[in-house]
Amino acid sequence: MGITLRNDWTLEEIKDIYYRPLLDLIFEAASVHRQNKAYSEVQISSLISIKTGGCKEDCAYCPQAARYQTDIEVEPLMTVEKVKARAEVAKANGASRLCMGAAWREVRDNKDFDRVLEMVTEVNDMGLEVCCTLGMLTYEQAERLKEAGCFAYNHNIDTSSDKYGDIITTRTFDDRINTLNNVRKAKLSVCCGGIVGLGETDDDRVKMLHTLSTMEVHPDSVPINRLVPVEGTPLQDNQIVPIDEVLRMIATARIIMPKSVVRLSAGRNEMSVAEQALCFMAGANSIFAGEKLLTTPNPDFDVDMQMFKMLGLTPRKPFKEAVSN
Ligand code: SF4
Numbered sequence: 001m002g003i004t005l006r007n008d009w010t011l012e013e014i015k016d017i018y019y020r021p022l023l024d025l026i027f028e029a030a031s032v033h034r035q036n037k038a039y040s041e042v043q044i045s046s047l048i049s050i051k052t053g054g055c056k057e058d059c060a061y062c063p064q065a066a067r068y069q070t071d072i073e074v075e076p077l078m079t080v081e082k083v084k085a086r087a088e089v090a091k092a093n094g095a096s097r098l099c100m101g102a103a104w105r106e107v108r109d110n111k112d113f114d115r116v117l118e119m120v121t122e123v124n125d126m127g128l129e130v131c132c133t134l135g136m137l138t139y140e141q142a143e144r145l146k147e148a149g150c151f152a153y154n155h156n157i158d159t160s161s162d163k164y165g166d167i168i169t170t171r172t173f174d175d176r177i178n179t180l181n182n183v184r185k186a187k188l189s190v191c192c193g194g195i196v197g198l199g200e201t202d203d204d205r206v207k208m209l210h211t212l213s214t215m216e217v218h219p220d221s222v223p224i225n226r227l228v229p230v231e232g233t234p235l236q237d238n239q240i241v242p243i244d245e246v247l248r249m250i251a252t253a254r255i256i257m258p259k260s261v262v263r264l265s266a267g268r269n270e271m272s273v274a275e276q277a278l279c280f281m282a283g284a285n286s287i288f289a290g291e292k293l294l295t296t297p298n299p300d301f302d303v304d305m306q307m308f309k310m311l312g313l314t315p316r317k318p319f320k321e322a323v324s325n
Helices: 011-018 022-033 080-092 111-125 139-148 161-167 173-185 202-213 243-256 273-281 301-311
Strands: 041-051 097-102 129-133 152-154 189-191 194-196 221-226 261-264 286-288
Touching (some): 011 022, 011 202, 022 243, 022 273, 041 080, 041 261, 129 189, 161 202
Parallel strands (some): 041 286, 097 129
C-alpha cells in the first residue's frame, strides 16, 4: 500500500492520533515510516550560528534576544572563509546539510546579505545541502537565496497560533506564515516545525501539528525541538518536557506528514541513546550533529556515529527530492 498524503486533517483526527496509548502510537508511526523506501537513513545536519546574539526580537526561549541577560557573546557576521572551514568539518563528519542561522529579525538588502549569498554559493559548491535561517524575508530575497544555491529555508512556527502571542510579541503568527509562503513560492525546500516546553498545552501541540499538516504542501522537514531552558530568558524555569511527550509529537508528525523529514532537533543532548532510539522508531529521520546547536550544547559527531552503528542507521546523502503533495 502506498503512502497517501493528506492536507485535510481535522483537529479531531489529529487529537485522536496524538492521544493514543503511547506504544500503539509509536507502532503505527513506525509502520508508516517503514513504507518510506529509506527508513533506516537519517540525515545529519550541522547548524552553525553565522551571526550570534543582539537580536531585536523577544522570543521568550531565545538567549540571543538582546533584551535578555544571558551568557551569549555577541558575534558579528562570520567571514565566508570561516563558514567554509566549518562546512568542511561538518562534511568530513558525515553531514549532508549545513544550516546557517543568523540572529536577525529579517533579512535586509545590504552587504551582510550579499555575504550570506556568497557563503551559500561556496557551501553549495562543496556538495552540501544549504539551509538558511535568517528571519523574515521577502519573495525577492528568497529568490536570490535560491539563485545562489540555497536548498532550504528554516522558519519555525514555534507553537500554536493561540499560544504564539505569549512567546513572541515583536512579530505575528501571520508574519511567519507570509515568510513561509515566500519561501515556498521561490521553490526553496521548506523547513518548519516548533518547540515543546514553552508552557503550551497538549491541545496547543495538536494545533501546531494541524497548522503544519494542513499547509497546501507539507513542510519538507519538520523540526521538533525540546526547549533547553537558558538562564536569563523568560522561560529559564520551565521544566524539561518528558520523553513520552516528545515521542508523541514525533510519532504524530510522522503519521500525518508521512513523507516529511522529521528532525529530532534541540534537546537531544539531554536524551539517552535508548530514548533517541525510540524517537527513530517513532519516525524521526534527521538529527543535528556537532557540539553546538546554534548556542546550546549538542552531542558530538563521534558519539552520534557510535549510536548509528549500534542502531543500524546510515547517514543520508544530500540532494534528494523534496517532498511534494
Ligand atoms: S528571531 Fe531568532 S535570534 Fe531573534 S530572538 Fe527570535 S529566535 Fe532568537
